Amino acid sequence: MKKKRFLIWLFAVILLGAIVIGGCSQPQTTPSAPSTEGQTETKEPAKTGQPVVELNFATWHHPTYPLNTGVWEPFIKDVEEKTEGRVKIYFHPGSVLVKGDETYDAVKTGTIDMGFTLQSYTTGVFPLTSILEFPFMFTSSKQVCLTVAELLKTNEAFQKEYGEVIPVWVGATDTSMMIATKKVNKVEDFKGLRIRTPGVIQNDVCNVLGIVPVSMPYAEVYDAIQRGVVDGTFGPQCSILEHNFHEVAKELLHFELYVTPLFVSMNKNSWNKISPEDQATIQELLDQLPEKIGNQYDTRLEADKKIWAENGLNEYSLPEEEMQKIHTMLEPLIDKWLSDMEAKGIPGREVYEEIKRLAEKYK
Numbered sequence: 001m002k003k004k005r006f007l008i009w010l011f012a013v014i015l016l017g018a019i020v021i022g023g024c025s026q027p028q029t030t031p032s033a034p035s036t037e038g039q040t041e042t043k044e045p046a047k048t049g050q051p052v053v054e055l056n057f058a059t060w061h062h063p064t065y066p067l068n069t070g071v072w073e074p075f076i077k078d079v080e081e082k083t084e085g086r087v088k089i090y091f092h093p094g095s096v097l098v099k100g101d102e103t104y105d106a107v108k109t110g111t112i113d114m115g116f117t118l119q120s121y122t123t124g125v126f127p128l129t130s131i132l133e134f135p136f137m138f139t140s141s142k143q144v145c146l147t148v149a150e151l152l153k154t155n156e157a158f159q160k161e162y163g164e165v166i167p168v169w170v171g172a173t174d175t176s177m178m179i180a181t182k183k184v185n186k187v188e189d190f191k192g193l194r195i196r197t198p199g200v201i202q203n204d205v206c207n208v209l210g211i212v213p214v215s216m217p218y219a220e221v222y223d224a225i226q227r228g229v230v231d232g233t234f235g236p237q238c239s240i241l242e243h244n245f246h247e248v249a250k251e252l253l254h255f256e257l258y259v260t261p262l263f264v265s266m267n268k269n270s271w272n273k274i275s276p277e278d279q280a281t282i283q284e285l286l287d288q289l290p291e292k293i294g295n296q297y298d299t300r301l302e303a304d305k306k307i308w309a310e311n312g313l314n315e316y317s318l319p320e321e322e323m324q325k326i327h328t329m330l331e332p333l334i335d336k337w338l339s340d341m342e343a344k345g346i347p348g349r350e351v352y353e354e355i356k357r358l359a360e361k362y363k
Contacts, residue, residue, distance in 0.1 A: 053273045055089045055266075059116035060100035063093045070296050071289070072116075078285055083278045089114070104265065108164050113270040119261045120199050126161050126261075127341055128351045132172055133201045133258040134337070135330050138359055142294025144259050145171035147358040149290040155354060157347050165265035169289045172259035173236035174297045180232025181225065183251045184318065187325050196221050196233035201337070202258060208329050218243065225249050236260050238297055241304050246311045254317040 057076070061068055068091070076089040098106045103117035104125070119126040131137075138144045148170045151158045162170065184190055191210030197203050198218075206213040214230050218239070224230045225248040232249055234257060240246055274282065308315065318326075334352075341348030 050086060050275065052085065053087045053270075053278075055087070055113035055270055056092060056097065057089050057114040057116075057264075058092045058095075058097040058103060058106070058112050060095040060103075061093055061116070065093070066300050067293065067296055068093055071293055075285060075289070079282055082281045082285065087274055087278055087282065104165075107265045107267050110267045110269055112267070114168060114264060114266045116262070116264045119263060127344075127346050128158050128161055128348065129170070129261050130201060131348065131352050131355055132261045133199070134334055134352070135205055135257050136327065137355065138172070138175060138259050139256060139363065140294065141172060141174040141259070141297035142291065143359060143362045145169075145290035145294035146362040147355060148172070149287075150358055151351075151354065155351060158351060162263075162265070164268075166268060166271045168264040168266050168286060169293065170261070170263040171290060171293055172261045174238055174259070174301050175236070175256040176234050176258050176260070177237050177240075178232055178234050178253040178255045178257075179240060179245050179249045180251050180253070181249050182231055183314070183316070184253055186318070186322050187329075193232070194230045196224065196230050196235075198234065198258075198260065202234055204333055204337075205257060205330060208333055209326070221245070222248060234258070237301050238304065241307060246308060246313055250313050252308065252313050252315045254315065 057072070059065075059068065059072070063069075072091060076091055079087050079089055097112055098115065100117050101121040103112070103115035104122050106112045107115045119129045132144060132148070138147075152162070152167060152170060178184075178195065180193065180195070182189075182193065184193075187209065192212065193210075194212045194214050195206060196216055196218075197206055197213040203213040203215075205211075214224075216224060216230075218233075218235070221230070221233045221235075222243055222245060225232060225245070232251070233245070234255075235243075235245075236259070240252075271279070305315070317323075338348040338352055
């Protein structure tokens with residue numbers, strides 16, 4: 001009897017266990033694909049399988065510099081949108097990739113793909129471009145930028161200077177002015193002034209006018225004026241507020257002595273990685289840069305002038321008869337510069353006359 005009860009109890013335990021195990025297990029099924037209802041369809045690339053070309057663009061200007069925020073960042077965005085993402089440019093301001101005076105060589109060798117720099121950082125490489133720095137050639141940045149844009153398309157000698165790279169943009173800042181602690185009323189008042197100058201051409205001009213040219217990095221000029229080491233500086237008008245010169249000097253002489261040439265170049269191999277179709281698209285954007293950049297400098301200058309007035313800066317110009325004296329004094333200097341170029345086989349006079357013609361066209 002006991003044995004019979006034990007067998008019944010054992011059978012019940014086994015049956016209960018089978019029921020529990022069966023209830024915990026689930027049948028294996030294939031997971032269903034996620035629903036696409038309400039989702040936007042992903043657009044297929046226009047050129048299936050074409051790799052994305054990624055480029056690095058370096059500049060020494062700080063991230064919030066107006067040219068960066070007003071021109072280069074929108075340009076980079078336009079390139080990506082117009083090429084449907086096939087060309088991406090990564091922007092590196094603030095000299096994080098390369099210093100300004102090393103940029104051209106870095107682009108040429110392919111260390112970076114694109115770079116913003118000054119032609120004056122590479123002595124002897126851009127002799128025809130130096131003509132842009134000749135005295136009193138231009139009155140605005142836009143005028144320079146449009147002049148150079150046409151020159152790059154029509155003058156083979158000028159094109160050759162940029163033959164080792166792709167010239168993305170070549171142009172210049174707004175015109176210079178002399179900011180100083182002393183006012184100049186006539187040519188004779190220049191004599192003995194110690195003025196910081198940016199290069200050889202301006203040094204020659206200073207020597208003719210009796211100014212003592214002083215060479216120093218732009219970053220040191222503020223302290224030099226404050227301590228009386230120099231009486232002032234020549235420089236683009238856009239640099240006055242950027243370097244706070246308005247705090248140490250109040251006399252602003254409108255003296256369109258020169259402009260500062262600048263350019264952005266691209267490595268040739270980097271450019272050749274881009275498809276011909278996308279190159280054509282990007283070229284359309286490049287053709288818009290001269291006017292955009294010229295306007296950027298000139299518009300900013302108008303805003304800066306309001307701040308100059310608020311800070312008590314005295315803007316003035318020399319009388320016409322004094323300016324005429326200066327032009328006459330500088331004519332032999334210009335002839336010497338051009339003769340020096342011609343002696344080296346550089347067609348300086350031809351390009352000089354063409355630049356003057358185009359400058360008048362875009363005045």
